Amino acid sequence: MSATVYDERRDDERHGQHGELLTRTVELLSTADSLERVTEVVTAAIRTVMDADGASVVLREDSTCFYADENAVxxxxxxSRFPLDSCVSGWAMLHRQSVQISDIYVDPRVPHDAYRPTFVKSxxxxxxxxASPIxxxxxxxxxxxTASxxxxxxxxxxxxxxxVALENLELRSAVVRRSAERDSAAARADELEAAVQTIAHDLRSPLGAILGYAELLEDSLSPADREALGFAQTIAGAGQRMAEQIDRMLAIYRITNRPIEPAPVDLSEIGRDVARSLEPTVADRDVEIRVEDGLHAVADPVLAHMVLENLIGNAVKYTGRTPSARISLERAPVDKIGEPDPLTTFVVRDNGDGFPPDRADRLFRPMSRLHTEGEFPGTGLGLASVARIVELHGGRIRAEGEKSVGAAFYFSLPGAG
Incomplete structure (x- = not known):
């Protein structure tokens, strides 16, 4: 047997072993329940896969690099902690690039004094x-x-x-921490947190495995395997889009669980801003969005914008099959919710698809939807977030609807005086 054939077989064997190890690593990371477990799994895999003498996990902490764990000879x-702008790990994060250095003592990005007491040469x-390194x-x-x-x-x-594993841990810790801090009266917050925990654990963990397998499959194929390569790229693309959708839903959760900062807000101005932002999506439709003048409240500006963005956006979506869509934001009669004097009630109306009146109570439950994905796409968290925001401000929300006639969403916020 020639040396060339022997080397090729040995490379194939090594590649297969690495594929098995990476597959196992992805599986272990998808179930890791602590930072220590994540770093243990990752550093062990690095040493084996890279045939390295040492491995480390470095985390960004504001303007410093924190060496969280290592597995080395x-x-x-x-x-230890080092300034972000004075070490090669910080350079990799700031430039969002991988680094390969054959001789650390000729590279200016390496703090040579920190490396001299160690065994490291490359x-x-x-x-x-x-995208945004952590x-x-x-x-x-x-x-x-020289790393190949x-x-x-x-x-x-x-x-x-x-x-994926670290982001999953971060979110899980936040859910547990906030759950311990809340009192028993925050029933809706508990529901929303339970939904987010489901997203984080039941979706993100297997998604990490899917993306990892897709990368392994793509790397194992040659350019000649066009069809299989296309399948792998399609899987990776779909997984990435799902990850982005999860991130959007988690962003809603994080915003609605921060301390509110009430201030006088012009809901009429916010409503018109939202309407203008939706214009490109209804350019080929007959849609009129009417906003009453002089709608004022005292609320967190960011959260107030989120309320109207969800309610008006939903109205645009659910009038999608209506030939002439009519949507309005206006002040509502006081007795619709029966709120005390300090609160003012507003309503967003539409003449869209509507919903059966006896199912109105389901609208504000996390992950609960009255329409199929084929009819109207959505995540089932928008109205739950709106309800949470309104309640954080001491207000209330309710909905009225009739199938094929339209819907009205009444919400109260502290008045501007």
Whole structure:
């Protein structure tokens, strides 16, 4: 047997072993329930896959790099912090780029004094979450070593999987922390948190595995495997779109769970801003959005905008099958909710698809929808978030509707005096 054939077989065997290890790593990360478990799994995988003498997980903490964990032949910097702009891990995060350095002592990005007491001669790093890095994964060698493009790619795959696992942990910790701080009266907040926890755990964890497998599949195919390569890219693209949708839903959750900052707001102006932003989506439709003048309240401006964005946006969506859509934002009669004097009631009306009156109470429950995805797309969290915002301001919300006639959403907020 020739040496060339032997080397090719050995490379194939090594690639297969790496694929199995990465697959197992993705599975372990999808069920990791602590930062320590995530870093343990990742650093062990780096050393094996990269054939490295050391591995580290570095997390960004404001303007510093925190070496959260390491797995190495001798100590590195576990527990240490370095300024973000003075170390190579910070450079990788700030520039959102992977790094491969064969000789650390000729590269100005490396703080040489910090490395002299260590065994490190060469390194490679990949940012955790490329769009807005929250950390980096590092691999180190005790002899001069040039990491191949394939090795750097393996490190990037591990970094992408670690990003999903760390974001899942962050959200889970926030849910647990907030649950411990709330009193028993916040029933709707409990429902919303339960829905978000479902999103974080039951969707994000398997999604991380899907994206990891798609990357592994794409990397294992040659350019000649066009059809299979297209399938892998389609899976990765669909998974990324799902991740973005989850991020949007989680953004709603985070905003509605921060301390409110009430201030006088002009709901008429906000309503018109929302209407203008929706114009491109209704350019080919007959839609009129009428906003009454002089609608004022005292509310958190960001959250007030979110309320009207959801309510008016829903009205536009659910009038999609109405030939001439008519939507309005106006002040409502006081007795619609029966609120005390300090509150003012407003209403958003539409002549769209509507809903059966006996199902109105389901509208504000998280993940509950009265229409199928085929009829009208949505996440089932928008109205739950609106209800949460209104209640945070001491107000109330209710809905009236009739199937194929339209809907009206009444909500009260503190008046502007």
């Amino acid at each position: 001798s100590p590195l910097w576990k527990g 390194l490679a790093m990949a940012p955790i979450r490329s 950390g980096v994964l590092g691999a180190y060698w005790s002899v001069e070593h 493009p394939a090795q750097v790619r393996l490190l990037e795959v591990l970094a992408n999987s670690a990003a």
